[in-house]
Amino acid sequence: MQKKFTLLFILFICLIIIPTLAQNTATISGRVHAANDNQSLIGATVSVPALGIGTVTDVDGHYTLQLPFGSHTLQATYVGYEPYTTYIEVTGGDALVYNLMLQVGSSQLQEVVIEANTLEQKLNDTRMGVERLSTKEAKLLPALFGEVDLVKTLQLKPGVQSGGEGASGLYVRGGGPDQNLVMVDDAVVYNPSHLLGFFSVFNPDAVRSVELYKGGFPAQYGGRLSSVLEVDMNEGNNESLAASGGLGLISSRLTFDGPIQEGKASFLISARRTYFDVITKQINKLNEGKEDYNQIPDYRFYDLNTKLNYKLGEKDELFLTGYFGRDSFGFDQSGFSFGLDWGNTIGSLQWKHKFDNKLFFSTSLTSTSYKHSISNSVGDLSYSLTSKIQDITLKTDFDLLLDGGHSIQFGALATRHAFTIGQFNFDVGDKSIEDMSYSTGKNYEAAEFGAYVSDNFEVNPLLSLSYGLRFSGFSSRGKTYTALEPRAAAKYSLSESLSLKASYASMMQYIHLVSSSGASLPTDIWYPSTPYVKPQRSQQVALGVSKLLWNGSFLLTNEAYYKWMNRQIDFRDGANLFVNNNLENDFLFGKGESYGNEIYLEKIKGRTTGWLGYTLSWAYRQFDEINNGRRFPTRYDRRHDISLVVLHQISKRISLTGAFVYGTGNAYSLPVARIIVQDVEGREAAVVPVYNDRNSFRLPAYHRLDLGIVLKLKPKHGEADLTFNVYNAYNRRNAYFVYFERVTDEHDRTETFEAKQVSLFPIIPSVTYNFKFR
Amino acid sequence: MKLSTLLYLCSLLLMVSCDMDKTIDIDLPPHTPQLVVECYLEQGKPFRATVLETSSYFDAPTPPLVPDAEVHISYNGQRVKLQYNPTFNEKQSKGFTHSSNKIMRGQPGDVYSIEVTDGKGRKVTGYTTVLPKVPIDSVKWQFNENDKALLLTYFKDNPNTANYYRYMTHRDSVRNGSNREFTLTDNLNNGKQIVIGSNYNYESGDTVVVSLFHLEKKYYDFLRSADDAEDANGNPFAQPSRVISTVEGGIGVFTNLVYDRRTVIIAR
Structure with a gap:
């Protein structure tokens, strides 16, 4: 196996260091940005139509092209903006830089933008x-x-x-x-x-x-x-100060952005907060003092985003990004309090440098943490339970353009993880008998690293390849895991409107989410790979075909995939995932596979745009200790999934939108039988369900239609719109879950048992007001 | 209440308060009944057991009796047959299908075993080891500004063994149904003085019966798994799990009950 990887690696290195030595070309590069706010335009097309050569701008709005010497017409296009055309002279010698500025389109369809890419x-x-x-x-x-x-x-x-x-x-x-x-x-x-x-x-x-x-x-x-x-993330407008925001049913948003130093530095600060607690506090206040009134708990979430960017010069730019978000739930009544808080804190400092037209560099130092904390106190007794993951990562990426159609990316990252797992503290105020307080929990540190190299190779106008190799590793509690993760993709154009694609990717995952629910709960815990818990691995192959239809106004894409996963994690029945110093003893390891076919038809230009998607898929897991070792469908195994999205611009001011979704019901576990447990004296008898195979039932099919109208207003200053939405327009009672209920008579005697279906959201109309002042 | 249940209920309360329940029909697969055994041995009380079968969920709610089931309890070289004699004890609100006049007089460390067989060839076996009682040291209470009291129960854990407990409180009498009940282990506070608190649920003059059961680990696992299974029926965030029985060959529990019980009257 070691030899195989060595050969693979040598082959790989050979492939990326064989640039064709074409001497008659030069590299041009630049940035495409919007004229109105100077924002970089991601995914804009930059091309020389006469040569059939083109590219797409990257996440920073940058592009690079290899062009033969001579005069060329360079064109930049971006949906919603006027095309930009310029004449350039390509000669040998110094690097050629052309920054392209696009004006916002005057077409009435400018706001209907499906995707940046054409x-x-x-x-x-x-x-x-x-x-x-x-x-x-x-x-x-x-x-x-x-x-x-x-x-x-x-x-x-x-x-x-x-x-x-x-x-x-x-x-x-x-x-x-x-x-x-x-x-x-x-x-x-x-x-x-x-x-x-x-x-x-x-x-x-x-x-x-x-x-x-x-x-x-x-x-x-x-x-x-x-x-x-x-x-x-959005960048602040470096031309003028602006304020924007929105008032909604659940939350409001407010954003300020503008220049710090015109043309060089800008900022953006954006905040959002919910209203639940404001309303519930008032209700609680009105009912204060009532004998049987139980307080409604407070709940709120808020988040704050900030971004600063500073151009150090033509070749250097700094970005400072921050995010702080918290959910907070709790109540405090007559000596009894309960609180649950969770949220992410993120900071990122990025430096982007351009050595020349062929070599770009980006490095970042990031810090991210996620924490949840539960606290409860009653009288002299109190406890708290906290879990946390905190990372510091240093990451560097290079982009190197070589002649002959090669674009090389290489880079590395190193992360220091710090885990706090189930930090539980129980405190007893009264220490007159003895100190009955205790605490438990684990702290782990781990290092994760990765290095990669890849090449995007335009072999010829018909064939392009993308291949790479990632070397990754993880070290924790004296154990180091390493892995090679090969990646490859190819595209072959059968004609101007038809292309075939294929890809393969091998992925590793070194940290794992401890979750008993299969859903995302804030109290889920991140856990590192350890000598006992091996990293998860997946491999995926995909084949695709894309076809432009009806003069290029529609794109039909079909992709089939097969993914197999090893060392998947689940938990023993009855595992205690909250306060458990030996959590990994409750882990179970198994495998998974999923496969399917995705069909996607999209239209992005014209008064009516949208897409139609259909997925046929299967997703399974298999563990020796679950389901008697037989494979079972995951909860989100969905055989059929259809989505239809339509946007129609009636006039400059009014857009209508609609989205319809249909999906096979989620796989679900239901009890097949029941027993009566009479229990001991002093306890009432209970009906205890007996579960059999996991996820062997299906909820009814899910379908829903959402409708919306966006009405653009004409305020004196800036822009504004009113958005009217109807969620679940035909009030479909989609099943959220199903349970079995004991039906009793007036003497609490059991008459029968029946199945109940619970739905979550009926038809929900809403209105949102969005505004922007400049 | 489990945290996920609490979160779920609160989110529902916050999100929408519409009545979104409806009765539906579900076809369950054919079910092969298993024997269900429930037998608690208690110092000074006769041997009694309940042997039933599992029922398909939507079957009629009548107890699925197994008249040809035979129950034997063995200990110290003796094998006692419990006679099939379905009865209902009104005082305890409990039914028994098999019983004997033999009184349980086990000492800590004694091992009792059970064997249940029936005409279909089904056989359930299990054993239990008598545990020592863990005494309640004291029961105290504290009042808040609203004249409501919380209850504090103190006991000492044995540091030499892994211990499992069940704590219960009743108002006035154990016949009234428990108003607070949970299980716990000593894995975080082995050998220490342990205190169990309550919310401010009591008033001056209330009579409270406090019980502390000392459990075998397998009985603790059974209680927790039965509780998890109940919780999963109706909680979309819970992962349904099997009931972990203390017996083999069927479902159920065979254990001995050892507990200390105090009755207190709350007073300022």
């Missing part, structure tokens, strides 16, 4: 399984309670499922919500949810776009098995 780019992109979504798009689509949520909108894409009604967790191609690498400006977000997963932590005013990789992962990403979600 369909042609997607057709010719070597990458597979990538979904990009802009905030502009998400803000047009109807949302639960009018709360725009980019992560939930991603659930409308094929191969991406939600965990349940209203939940913002992502289940990508059969993977769990803990197998997603969520990153904001190079910093990992450990819990991307507020309010038990009903809302994501990403304030739409602070986020420009998100990009989700479902497979075919580039070598620069590692550490999770199933997906990578890159969240791109």
Whole structure:
């Protein structure tokens, strides 16, 4: 096996160091940005149409092209902006830099932006399984309670499922919500949810776009098995000061951005807060002193996003990003108090440097932590329970452009993890008998590292390859694991409108989420790989075909994938996951597999845009100690999943949107039998359910229609709109869960048993007011 | 109440208060009944056991009796047959299918075993080791500003063994049903003085019966797993789990009950 990897590595190195020595070309580069606010335009097309050569700008709005010597017409396009054309002269010698500034389009369709990429780019992109979504798009689509949520909108894409009604967790191609690498400006977000997963932590005013990789992962990403979600934060406008925000049913948002030093430095600060506690506090106050009144607990979440960017010069730029978010739940009544708080704290300092037109460098120092804390006190007794993960990461990436169509990326990262697992403190105020206080919990430290190299190789206009290798490792409690993670993708154009794609990715995951529920709860605990707990591994192969239809106005994509996963983690029946100093003794290890086919038809131009997605998929897990060793479907195994999204611009001021989703019901465990446990004297008899196979039942099919209208207003200053949403327009009672109930007579005698289905959200209309002052 | 249940209930309260329940039909797969045994040996009380079968969930609620089941309890070289004689003890609100006049007089360390067989060839076996009683040291209370009192129960853990406990309180009498009950272990405070608190649920003049059971580990596992299974029926965040029986060949519990009990009257 060692030899095999050595050969593979040598072959790989050979491939990336053989640049073709074409002497008649030069590299041009630059940045594409918007004229109105100087924001970088990600995914803009920069091309020389006469040569059929083009590229797409990266996350910083940068592009690079290899062009033959001579005069060329260089064109930049971006949906929603006027095309920009310039004539350039390419000669040998110094680096050629062309920054391209696009004016906001005057077309009435400018606001209907589905995705930054054009369909042609997607057709010719070597990458597979990538979904990009802009905030502009998400803000047009109807949302639960009018709360725009980019992560939930991603659930409308094929191969991406939600965990349940209203939940913002992502289940990508059969993977769990803990197998997603969520990153904001190079910093990992450990819990991307507020309010038990009903809302994501990403304030739409602070986020420009998100990009989700479902497979075919580039070598620069590692550490999770199933997906990578890159969240791109907005930058402050460095031309003028602006304030924007929104008033909604659940929360309000306020954002300020503007220049610190015109043209060089800018800032953005964005805050969001919910209202629940303000209302419940008033209700509690009104009922204060009433004999049988039980206080309604307080709940709130809030988050604060900040971003500073500073141009040190033509070649250097600094970015400082911060995020602080908290959920807080609790009550305090007559000597009894309970509190549960959780949230992420993130800081990121990035330095981007351009050596020349061919070599770019980005390095970042990030700190991220996620913590949950439970506290309870009554009289002299009190306890607290805290779990936490805290990382410091240093990461460096290089982009090197070589002649002959090679684009090399290489880099490395090192992370120091600190885990606090189940830190439990019990305190007894009265120490007159003896000190009955005690505490428990574990603290672990671990180091994670990775290094990668990859090459995007345009072999010829028809064939492009992307291949790379990642070397990763993890060290904790005297045990070091290492692994090689090969990645590869290829695209071959059969014609101008038809391309074939294939990809392979091997992924490792060294930290694990201890969760008994299968859903994302704030009290889930991150746990390191240890001598006993080995890292998780997955491999995924995918094949795809993309076809432009009807003069290029539609793109039809079909992707089939197969993913197999080793050392998946579950827990013994009855495991105590909260206060347990030997938590890993309750771990179970097994394997998983998922496979499926995703069909995606999209249209991004015209008055009517949108997409239709259909996924046929299977997702299983298998553990010796569960289900008598037989494989079982995961909760989020969904055989059929359909999503239809339509946006229609009626006029300059009015847009109509609709989203319909249909999915096979979640797999679910139900008891097949019951026993009566009479218990001891002093306890009433109980009906105890007897469960058989795990997830052997299905909830009824889930379907829902959401509708929305966006009405642009004409305020005296700036911009404003009113968004009307109807969630679950035909009031479908979708099953959230099913339980069995004992039906009794007036003497509490059992008459019969029946099954009950609980739904969560009926039809919910909402209205949101958004504004922007400049 | 489990934390996930609490979170779930609160989120439901916060999110929506509409009545979104409805009755549905579910076809359950054919179920092969298993023997269910419940037998608690208690110092000074006769041997009594309940032998039933599992029921398919939507079967009629009549107890699924097993008339041809035979129950034997063995200890110290003796084997006692319990006669099939279904009865209901009104005083305890408990039913028994098999009983004997033999009185349990075990000492800590004594081992009792049970064997249940029936005409279908099913056989359930189990054993229990008599544990020593763990005495309650004291029961105290504290009042808050609203004249409500919380209860504090103190006892000492034995440092030489891993211990499992069940704590219960009743108002006035154990016949009234427990108003507080939970299980605990000593794995975090082995050998220490242990205090168990309550919320401010009591008033001056209340009579409270406090019971502390000393459990075998397998009985503790049975109670917790039965509680988890009950909790999973109706909690979408819970992972359904099997009942961990103390017996083999069927479902159920065979154990001995050792407990200390105090009755206190709350007074200022």
